[in-house]
Amino acid sequence: MRVALVSAFIEDQVYEHKLDDSFMKNTICKEDHFYHRIAKALSKKNIEVVIFYPSKEKIEKKFVHKFGHEIVRVPVKYIPFIHEPIVYSPRLVEIIKNEFDICQFVSGYYVMYKVPDMFDYIVSKLHNKIPIIARWAGGNHEWMTILRKPIKKKSLNKCQKILCSGKNEIGNLKKIFDIPSEKISYLINPIDLDIFKKRDKIETKKQLELDVKKKYFLYVGRLTINKGIEELLETFKEIQKIKKEIILILIGDGPLKNKIIEFAKKYNLENSILLKGRCSHNEISIHYNASSILFHIGTSGGLPNVIIEGIASGLPIIASYNGANEDFVNEKLGTGILIQPGNKSQLKDAIFMILKNEEKFSKNISNVIIDFTYEAFGEKLVKIYESIKKNKF
Structure with missing residues (x-):
């Protein structure tokens, strides 16, 4: 099984640094960001994983993370628009649709409150073509405009599963966006308990x-x-x-x-x-x-x-x-x-x-x-994949 782990952000803006080759090799490929911990947990379950970093850089390029999985820097189209830009990437959609079994968003804040964002764009293009898993980590839904909420609601409901890390956010998904309970799974990003532990x-x-x-x-x-x-x-x-x-x-x-x-x-x-x-x-x-x-x-x-x-x-x-x-x-x-x-x-x-x-x-x-170990996380996520496949998407 091949899984695309996708960021819905322009990562240059997240890092406030160009994702040039040097930064990709010396920072992204060496860091312990949760994107890569998710990939590590899945790799332990023999799932082939590729992480996609949307970027303003115009050249698509592949890199290898220290954990062994592949990272792809993929160009985006960027159109300035009033308060928030319009961002999309036909190339990213093409790769996922043609080469992967599941599209999973690992970024959890869909922060465009006035215009459709990368999440909305990718979901609209992949809907009914490949299973989509979203991650909902919050964000202030009250900031969304009256026109914006229906767009987000529609996009979320097109996903086969939404991963959520908090009871309050699960409540918001149900109440604000009318997401049925069976589409929501409680799952928190993994940490390495061999590293994070009590010491003197x-x-x-x-x-x-x-x-x-x-x-x-x-x-x-x-x-x-x-x-x-x-x-x-x-x-x-x-x-x-x-x-x-x-x-x-x-x-x-x-x-x-x-x-x-x-x-x-x-x-x-x-x-x-x-x-x-x-x-x-x-x-x-x-x-x-x-x-x-x-x-x-x-x-x-x-x-x-x-x-x-x-x-x-x-x-x-x-x-x-x-x-x-x-x-x-x-x-x-x-x-x-x-x-x-x-x-x-x-x-x-x-x-x-x-x-x-x-x-x-x-x-x-x-x-x-104990629920946050690589083993526990990977096992739960693979079960979600198998459930989606079993339901004959």
Whole structure:
């Protein structure tokens, strides 16, 4: 069986970098992004997988990821249009239709709220020609225009299956888009539990050459707006006045990087705010173990991989009430505290609560983590494929 794993984004915009050959080889082919973890899980089940990266680059080209699967950079047509561009790729549709058994979208946010996006375009072209599996990770459906929602509803209903990672989002699919229950499957992206696991905090601090007497706050993700970074910086600045032993580490890259550097200089926090840039999964896992709190307080929906990784590592988490966060981060499970996005008062209170009760929040790892292994994920996804095929698409 050949499966096309497809991004519905122009990935140049996602990375804010041209997907030239050098970037593809030195970044995309070496990273541990969840697209590639999905491919790895399927490869373990003897499924042939190719990942497609839509790009503004005009030359189609194949690359090989470090996990062994193929990546194809495929050109898109890009037409600027008022607030959002119109994007489509006849070449991508042609390849999938002629060479694959299943088309599975791995990107989960279909963010064009005014015009049809790549997801709508590809679904319209492949409908009734090949089985289509979508991934719904949230996004704010309230931002969609009156004309936009019917388009999205129609596209989603044309898919044979929709993978979803949160109970709230499953509810939205049913209520907002009239998706029948039998079309929805609850499935969360896989993580490597041999990498993300509990380790001794002191030893991992030493491994990272960090001061063992300090406490570390951690952010992992894109340095961009709507991630709660601005609120985190302001709150950290206030807390650092009375708790000098706390250091903030940010792992990732993005357009806010220079603003973060300027913020640190302005408030004399150059030695207290550490920008680590892009890191491998192995490096990130050690940072989880060395830290006291992980922050994911943005406004986007879905279930971020960093939350599952943090839980597996025994790291307390402060997250926002968004998407599937509520299913995995809460005081009942002992995994962390939820706050309203943008609420700095709640953020500050949550930080002090965890600092006072750090052992309570890091003692247990939720049993649900076992469902996120490569083996479990691959097995569930293959069953979905077989079910679609059995129903004689």
